[in-house]
Amino acid sequence: MSLVKITKKKYPIEIDLLYATKKNFTGKQIYKKKDCYLHKDAIPFFEKSIELAKKLNLKLKIYDAFRPSEAQWKLWEHTPDENFIANPKKGSPHSRGVAIDLTLLNKNNNELDMGTSFDNFTLKSFHGNISISKEAQKNRFILLGIMSASGWDFYKKEWWHYQLFNSKKYKLIKNNMLKKPIM
Numbered sequence: 001m002s003l004v005k006i007t008k009k010k011y012p013i014e015i016d017l018l019y020a021t022k023k024n025f026t027g028k029q030i031y032k033k034k035d036c037y038l039h040k041d042a043i044p045f046f047e048k049s050i051e052l053a054k055k056l057n058l059k060l061k062i063y064d065a066f067r068p069s070e071a072q073w074k075l076w077e078h079t080p081d082e083n084f085i086a087n088p089k090k091g092s093p094h095s096r097g098v099a100i101d102l103t104l105l106n107k108n109n110n111e112l113d114m115g116t117s118f119d120n121f122t123l124k125s126f127h128g129n130i131s132i133s134k135e136a137q138k139n140r141f142i143l144l145g146i147m148s149a150s151g152w153d154f155y156k157k158e159w160w161h162y163q164l165f166n167s168k169k170y171k172l173i174k175n176n177m178l179k180k181p182i183m
Contacts, residue, residue: 046150049152059106069172
């Protein structure tokens with residue numbers, strides 16, 4: 001399998017997979033397990049982003065990474081809006097293991113102000129939105145700089161979403177293809 005498990009034991013990060021809880025926009029638990037994975041090809045970019053954040057006395061906090069195709073369908077059934085949810089017929093970079101949703105934490109493990117919460121499906125979530133505070137704009141630019149300098153592509157409508165370039169070259173991965181399914 002091409003997925004690598006991401007853990008706090010292995011990496012100096014925080015993980016809060018909101019789809020493994022009811023604290024997400026659907027109000028339902030999507031994942032049964034709180035296991036976090038990325039495609040093996042994304043690992044060098046992920047490690048570089050950790051290193052760059054550390055140089056700024058910051059840490060990454062992951063909200064989502066690999067998302068099985070079945071989970072993408074559940075999100076789509078709740079909110080079929082291609083501005084914020086990839087149509088599962090086309091496939092999501094998350095369902096290929098090459099996307100990550102994240103934010104930054106300061107030295108006290110507090111989230112930096114990004115102007116909106118994760119999965120806020122409004123114009124305020126767009127990169128470059130100037131209706132949020134200057135502090136939030138600065139923090140988004142810091143995250144964008146870290147992730148871009150690490151080799152990630154960004155999605156202009158979600159400040160938290162980053163993916164590998166050419167993500168569609170990777171195959172979609174279903175839950176039943178995992179040795180230990182998360183759904």
